[in-house]
Ligand SMILES: Nc1ncnc2c1ncn2[C@@H]1O[C@H](COP(=O)(O)OP(=O)(O)OP(=O)(O)O)[C@@H](O)[C@H]1O
């Protein structure tokens with residue numbers, strides 16, 4: 001008697017794609033929440049550094065809306081950190097543990113794996129970001145004035161698509177790197193905090209800075225969100241929200257397509273050079 | 282021997298590219314965030330003592346972020362990234378000394394980076410600097426005590442990190458972020474709500490940063506009321522006393538957590554997701 | 555597509571470039587050279603070779619993780635370089651000592667996740683996981699976090715992952731690496747049962763354990779330094795030594811005996827001498843039994859005494875010695891410091 005019947009049905013095509021996405025997002029959607037302490041470490045502690053910047057603004061007697069900018073910036077920062085540390089340099093860890101090889105030899109596409117990573121990370125981070133926004137708004141009495149809820153949601157959605165698209169693209173780009181990936185992510189942390197304007201409006205920079213910074217979707221996204229969610233926002237905006245929305249659409253398409261192309265290219269290169277499975281050394 | 286090993290690991294930072302990232306680009310960008318925040322609100326009034334207060338506090342706070350976090354991060358780094366922690370454990374190396382070795386490397390690198398930031402501040406941002414007015418002995422003494430204190434705090438954090446194996450990714454950074462808030466690094470403690478201020482008063486870091494500011498730019502520190510009533514000598518004594526206190530607590534906590542971690546087999550746990 | 559081989563290679567080769575950060579010129583390393591293999595559907599094929607022989611390299615090529623630099627390889631009838639996607643739908647791979655999956659997930663969740671990547675529906679996947687975990691005897695650990703598993707349990711989980719998707723062709727790279735005797739036996743008997751269940755399944759495994767190749771595999775290829783030295787059923791490989799006489803001699807010798815003294819004697823094909831505790835053991839392969847008299851005379855003339863003398867059946871180890879001129883362990887020890 002056979003101990004195990006053959007597999008009765010194997011999905012292919014888009015069903016397989018979807019299943020792969022769900023499979024890969026699972027560890028992040030479920031696993032990352034498993035340890036209750038994340039509430040403390042990922043919400044409460046970032047809150048403290050948000051508070052530090054809030055008090056700087058209070059110490060120099062800034063208008064109250066700036067406090068709100070810091071709170072929103074703190075929440076968005078959670079996404080940036082997630083993209084840097086759990087997307088861009090992720091394939092390096094996957095390579096080290098041997099998962100990467102298994103992903104590649106599975107019939108599910110690597111694009112679906114990356115997408116699953118992104119969606120899982122997006123979900124887990126949203127829990128954290130909501131925590132930061134709620135806690136921050138309560139503690140510092142942030143006063144939101146929503147100009148257009150639809151636009152705000154659209155901007156947030158597009159920011160996330162393009163941000164995680166960027167994450168997927170860098171993940172493919174970093175496929176061949178090893179420990180350098182980690183250093184590059186580290187390098188991109190503070191300078192991006194600065195030029196994307198996590199804690200202040202970017203309008204005050206010379207125009208070329210936000211222009212360069214616009215390659216990071218958060219720059220446009222946050223500028224638009226500030227304009228849409230705060231009373232003094234429109235007067236502090238860099239360019240009009242509609243242009244920023246257009247910009248985000250362009251970035252989304254560019255990054256997602258870039259991710260696909262780069263992934264194919266890098267995979268072929270890695271197979272040729274034998275660098276898909278090598279671990280340290 | 283153990284310290285030497287720690288040094289070797291940290292000093293792959295001598296790679297010029299990495300060195301630039303960690304000792305110049307990252308700290309400078311972080312400082313610039315504050316500079317821009319300040320500039321936006323005050324219309325670039327960089328001559329004010331408020332600015333010097335936060336700029337110097339932020340620059341020297343790097344010692345906290347690097348030394349304290351560096352010592353504790355070594356645990357995570359070894360466990361998660363190199364998976365070598367367990368091997369260190371079975372080797373006859375004393376872990377605290379090994380961690381301290383990594384700390385020393387960090388001190389040197391941080392000193393360089395603080396220097397760069399101060400140069401930028403003096404050159405471009407009107408930070409007052411007059412070698413004749415600097416109280417050098419006070420500065421050096423405070424710096425040394427401060428660094429030892431930070432290393433001890435690092436050991437405490439390392440113990441906690443070791444014990445909380447399930448969740449250690451950003452703990453060092455997060456604590457450094459928290460202390461940034463409570464130790465008067467970038468704004469005087471008076472800005473905090475009254476019930477939070479005592480936290481600042483028990484942290485040795487608050488007194489240390491105040492001493493650094495006083496020794497470098499006496500006038501600026503005096504325009505803030507926090508510690509105005511306390512003389513330099515008394516500040517030093519308070520710093521020393523608190524350092525000893527925290528040192529004792531750290532060593533005790535390290536021993537306890539270290540023992541518990543062995544007990545529960547947390548030395549080779551990893552948390553990739 | 556019934557008349558194709560499950561796995562076929564034609565003068566397959568792989569040369570690695572060794573990236574040398576300090577120096578300019580790149581060295582190259584030939585990991586695999588001129589490999590011709592034909593493995594039929596239904597075969598359990600073993601690759602036997604010492605460390606660094608090129609076993610893993612061959613598996614990587616066949617599983618589409620590494621491009622060959624020379625020759626051609628096909629799996630399930632598809633060219634691994636030209637149509638990797640077709641190959642990937644039909645294979646799976648498990649490596650000894652791998653740490654795949656996520657420590658935060660339970661054993662069951664990790665396995666479920668991999669089943670997703672193969673398009674197997676959750677209900678069926680969970681059913682199969684349950685059955686497989688029971689068969690390998692870790693059903694009680696289904697809900698423990700995989701980070702808490704011991705090496706042996708973890709390897710069983712990995713093995714289950716390989717069989718879970720019921721691949722047409724399964725690659726196992728040193729599946730019993732790091733397992734104790736009992737666990738290795740479990741794994742081996744499971745592999746055998748799985749193969750016996752369905753005549754269309756093909757399995758390629760690498761090992762450097764002689765018994766594993768001998769007991770388990772239908773056919774074995776002996777590989778060393780990137781080249782296949784011999785290929786056939788374990789019996790036929792040993793058959794090639796059948797006309798030779800193989801002796802196992804325990805000696806009591808006051809001084810160290812030198813192999814070269816014996817290997818020049820007429821009729822001696824190979825001789826290996828090693829110490830085991832306080833005995834000296836001599837493994838002897840002779841063209842014909844009559845050469846034994848000479849050997850015994852020489853032993854005595856060296857002042858040694860024969861404690862026991864056994865004629866024994868040839869093993870794969872003997873085949874390896876005959877082909878390579880060294881025992882497998884010696885090859886491995888010789889190579890170890892170089893890497
Ligand atoms: N990515 C790589 N770059 C350079 N050389 C490599 C690479 N991978 C393997 N090699 C070399 O190729 C040779 C064959 O390696 P391979 O891993 O195939 O051996 P193996 O038979 O699997 O050995 P083991 O029993 O130790 O697993 C070795 O000398 C190895 O050092």
Ligand SMILES: [Mg+2]
Pocket residue numbers: 609610611727
């Ligand atoms: Mg191998």
